[in-house]
Amino acid sequence: MTTQTNESADARPKEGRARRVLNAIGVQNISLVIALILLVAFIGSQNSNFFYTSNLATIGTTVAIVGILAVVQTVVMLIGGLDISVGSQAGLTSVTSAMIFMATGSATAGIVGALVVGAAAGLFNGIVIIYGRVNAVIATLATFAAYRGLANVISNGRAQGYTGTDAVFVFLARGNVFGIPVLIWILILVAVAIQLMLHYTDIGRNIYAVGGNAVAARLAGIALNRYVLGVYVLVGVVAALAGILLTARTGSGQPTSGSQGLELQSITAAALGGCSLQGGRGTIVGTVLAVILLGVLQNGLIILNVNSFYQDIAQGALLVIAVVIQQKRAGGGGVGLPT
Amino acid sequence: MxxxxxxxxxxxxxxxxxxxxxxxxxxxxxxxxxxxxxxxxxxxxxxxxxxxxxxxxxxxxxxxxxxxxxxxxxxxxxxxxxxxxxxxxxxxxxxxxxxMGNLSVAENVYVGALPRNGRLVDRARLFEMARSDIERAGFSGLLDPRAYGRDxxxxxxxxxxxxxxxxxxxxxxxxxxxxxxxxxxxxxxxxxxxxxxxxxxxxxxxxxxxxxxxxxxxxxxxxxxxxxxxxxxxxxxxxxxxxxxxxxxxxxxxLFHHTSHEPGRPILSLRNLTSADVHDVSFDVHAGEVVVLAGLVGAGRTELARAIIGDLPVTGGTILVDGEEMKPTSPRDAIRAGLCLAPEERKTQALLMKRSVKDNISLAIVGQLSRWHVIRRRQEREVAARHARRLSVRTPNLDNEVSKLSGGNQQKVVLARWLARRSKLLILDEPTRGVDVGAKADIYAIIDQLAAEGAAVLVISSELPEVLGLADRIVVMQRGRVSGELGRDEASEENILGLSILEEEAA
CATH class of the missing domain: 3.40.50.300 (P-loop containing nucleotide triphosphate hydrolases)
Incomplete structure (x- = not known):
């Protein structure tokens, strides 16, 4: 699991087709696929209910919200940052969407309003990080607390409104298109859109450049600030989407319930998927695989009747394991403190 | 034997x-x-x-x-x-x-063997030991034992x-x-x-x-x-x-190619340019000309280059590019005006070490290669291949990670990036530092060829044979000021060195 993308990339033209395919997927991703297969085999052998379509759909819809956040967390990490406030942004926008919906009676207004609030929250993060020259972890740790507080203030700490009768919200939460839940479609759309952006556009290329070597990127004429700001706004917008989906699923605006822990889960998924905490490295495919792995694990623990407190331990352990593996891959010496 | x-x-x-x-x-x-x-x-x-x-x-x-x-x-x-x-x-x-940036010179020297007084570090003795070491080693006046590593x-x-x-x-x-x-x-x-x-x-x-x-x-x-x-x-x-x-x-x-070029119009003109470490610098670089900035390490040459490129703030004077005043607030502005800088520290300042040769070459032009932000990949590969070939970058293929190349080939990748950008003026800060002899010759040939094709090249070099071998004209800097300008024919190692250090000793 530890190495080899490097060496094998060298001799690419001489190698066979199978090897090329393997390289294209990436070693880290193959390890994730293998881990996923093993996990599925184990859970399935213990409880065959796991394979019911209804259970698979449950996994899909549970991971959708974490999934879209993990996808944008990947982008933030690629640019060399981190966003701890994603969960709080989702909570804030969940409340906003429900309150605007109740006030106007229009789902569209609620959704648009939430997206605007999300974009503003992301923009604020970006401004603090760039113009306040604050470390991204600290800045978003601060807004993690502040946005959650704001959500509680405007909602008085209570669930807001009822969206369970609105066709749009019901469609988002429980609709199907071609037999696949809308929530899963949204995850697929977000992941594909971001993947296309990263892989095929100059914007994506420059995001990798800024995260890989900010000085070089600046001297090559890339407008660093614009990219960093843009990425945090993107996170805000997608976090708002997550907030809207949260509202749709629970039928009301939730200031904290349902969004708590999303930051940890999204960061865990991105790290497990191969994102470097130093920036410049990581893929959407890896992150999505990690999201599925985490979802299966969580679901498995439930259907195997494991005490739910163990889920937190499992998740924490996975984050540590993911980062340890990454440090090994990065090949840094065993001397001194990690950077 | x-x-x-x-x-x-x-x-x-x-x-x-x-x-x-x-x-x-x-x-x-x-x-x-x-x-x-x-x-x-x-x-x-x-x-x-x-x-x-x-x-x-x-x-x-x-x-x-x-x-x-x-x-x-x-x-x-x-x-x-x-x-x-x-x-x-x-x-x-x-x-x-x-x-270690937060420790003094003395502590950096004696780390792991600090003199003690009981359980405490004997700071007075530490500084005294470091001072006498500096003196005995012959570096008196060059280093203060109490200065911090970061400075x-x-x-x-x-x-x-x-x-x-x-x-x-x-x-x-x-x-x-x-x-x-x-x-x-x-x-x-x-x-x-x-x-x-x-x-x-x-x-x-x-x-x-x-x-x-x-x-x-x-x-x-x-x-x-x-x-x-x-x-x-x-x-x-x-x-x-x-x-x-x-x-x-x-x-x-x-090792050196030098064709004599006919200097054309001035591409870069500095008039009394002043910044934190640069004072009152004026000179021109013409199209088709290689100007070498000579001087001691620390004479302000890198700082001058960074000020020209918009990476350090200019506090006075003017920069003219093709006769028009330029006030760059970031390298982006300067690059748009046709300037570029290949910095001294390739690995930390110029290259994306974990990315491919192709991505590194196209870094400054992906925007131009894109239509509605979608990179035209075939064109990108073509441009990268052409410039890699022109500079004879030795790599098994364009997708090879740039960290796997030798220092010389990495430097060629940086040059290829700016050739691909068709910059009017290339500023190359110590372009052959840590580069092997074979790649040096290639780099000299490319610099000469660029000038022959009408580009203006400003090279910062501390190696005198290189200064003499490359330059059409030499501008010598000392303590942030221009201390002299020499034509190719009048320059010698002695007079360059003289302009670099003489006044300093008198002062």
Whole structure:
């Protein structure tokens, strides 16, 4: 699991087709696929209910919200940052969407309003990080607390409104298109859109450049600030989407319930998927695989009747394991403190 | 010669005997034997990738050899760790030293061996020890023992690293290109120090690309090529051209191409340009002209380049590009105006080490290559391939990670980036630093060719032969000011050096 993308990339033209395919997927991703297969085999052998379509759909819809956040967390990490406030942004926008919906009676207004609030929250993060020259972890740790507080203030700490009768919200939460839940479609759309952006556009290329070597990127004429700001706004917008989906699923605006822990889960998924905490490295495919792995694990623990407190331990352990593996891959010496 | 080598094995302080080392299929060292004798300076030469660094790393126990023996004072030894090697008197002075920014010079020198007074550090004695070390080593006035690591110039950092090697009882000291960040003045102090180390019976190993220094300090010269010993010569029985031939099989005179160019319109004009470290600088660079900025390390040349490119704020004066005033607030503005900078530190300032050769070449033009933000990938690959070919970048393919290339090829990738951008003015800060002889010749040829095609080139160089070989015109800087301008025909090593240092000594 530890190495080899490097060496094998060298001799690419001489190698066979199978090897090329393997390289294209990436070693880290193959390890994730293998881990996923093993996990599925184990859970399935213990409880065959796991394979019911209804259970698979449950996994899909549970991971959708974490999934879209993990996808944008990947982008933030690629640019060399981190966003701890994603969960709080989702909570804030969940409340906003429900309150605007109740006030106007229009789902569209609620959704648009939430997206605007999300974009503003992301923009604020970006401004603090760039113009306040604050470390991204600290800045978003601060807004993690502040946005959650704001959500509680405007909602008085209570669930807001009822969206369970609105066709749009019901469609988002429980609709199907071609037999696949809308929530899963949204995850697929977000992941594909971001993947296309990263892989095929100059914007994506420059995001990798800024995260890989900010000085070089600046001297090559890339407008660093614009990219960093843009990425945090993107996170805000997608976090708002997550907030809207949260509202749709629970039928009301939730200031904290349902969004708590999303930051940890999204960061865990991105790290497990191969994102470097130093920036410049990581893929959407890896992150999505990690999201599925985490979802299966969580679901498995439930259907195997494991005490739910163990889920937190499992998740924490996975984050540590993911980062340890990454440090090994990065090949840094065993001397001194990690950077 | 081989027969006598076998006999004197036991006279040597340190012998690396038939040492081999491979890295994932590449044989970095193949049965290399090196003898370091007390009181001698053994120069270690070879192109980048010839195996010099690996040899030093085996000596300092940073790497373990795959086969071969290490013999210290006639006894075969094996060091468990770099600390163990140090304890046995083997010191390697790194080219890019690790300096702790928040500690003083004195603490950096004595780290791990601080003088104590009971359980507390005796700071007064520490500074006194460091001060007297600096003085004894001949670096008086160049370094303050109380200065913080973070405030040191590259030259001062190198001096700290040298001082570290002198602490304790060194038996063998290896210098890895020690002068690459030193000015001539500081280098001179180092040569005196090496002379004294020899008198004290220390075995010195000296790695350098610079011929002049080799003949200045070395007793013997050991030349490596592709991990093998090509030959060993007493320094007074060989000359530049033989050594260069041994290293590359190429003649020294072919290193520089210089076609005389007809300077066209001024591309860059500086008028009384002033910034934090640059004062009142005025000169022009014309189309089709190579201007070299000479001077000591720390004369403000890099700062000037960064001010021109918009990377450091300009506090006074004007920059004219093609006759129009430019006020860049970021490198982005300057690049749009047709300027570019290839900085001194390729790895940390220019390259995305984990990305491919192609991505690095196209970095500054992906926007231009895109339509509605979608990169035209075939065109990108074509452009990257064309420029890689033009600069003869040696890489198995364009998707190779740039970190896997040698220093020279990495530098060519940086140049390719700016050729692809069709910059009107290229500012190249020490373009051949840490680059092997073969790649140097390629880089010189490209610079000459660019000027011939009408580009304006401003090169910052601290190597006098390079300054003389490249320049159509030379601007010498000293302490942030222009101290003189010389035409190609009137320039000599002496008058450039004079303009670089003379006033400084009078002041």
């Amino acid at each position: 081989a027969a006598s080598q076998l006999q004197d094995t036991d006279e040597a302080v340190l012998v690396l005997d038939n040492v081999s080392k491979g890295f994932s299929g590449v044989q970095a060292l193949d049965a290399v034997t090196l003898r370091a004798r007390a009181g001698e300076v053994l120069a270690l030469m070879g192109e980048n990738g010839a195996g010099k660094s690996t040899l030093l790393k085996i000596m300092s126990a940073a790497h373990a050899a795959d086969s071969g023996r290490i013999v210290l004072d006639g006894n075969e030894v094996s060091f468990a760790s770099p600390v163990d090697a140090r304890r046995n008197g083997i010191r390697v002075v790194a080219q890019e030293p690790e300096i 040191l110039s590259p030259a001062q950092r190198q001096i700290v690293e040298i001082l570290r090697a002198l602490v304790g009882k060194p038996r063998v000291i290896a210098f890895d290109e020690p002068t690459s960040s030193l000015s001539d003045h500081e280098a001179e102090a180092l040569f005196h120090l090496i002379g004294r180390l020899c008198e004290d019976g220390i075995a010195v190993i000296y790695v350098s690309h610079r011929m002049k220094e080799i003949f200045r300090v070395a007793t013997r010269v050991l030349v490596l090529r592709d991990g093998r010993v090509v030959g060993e010569r007493p320094a007074d029985e060989t000359d530049d051209s033989e050594l260069v031939r041994m290293m590359v099989g190429r003649d020294l005179s072919t």
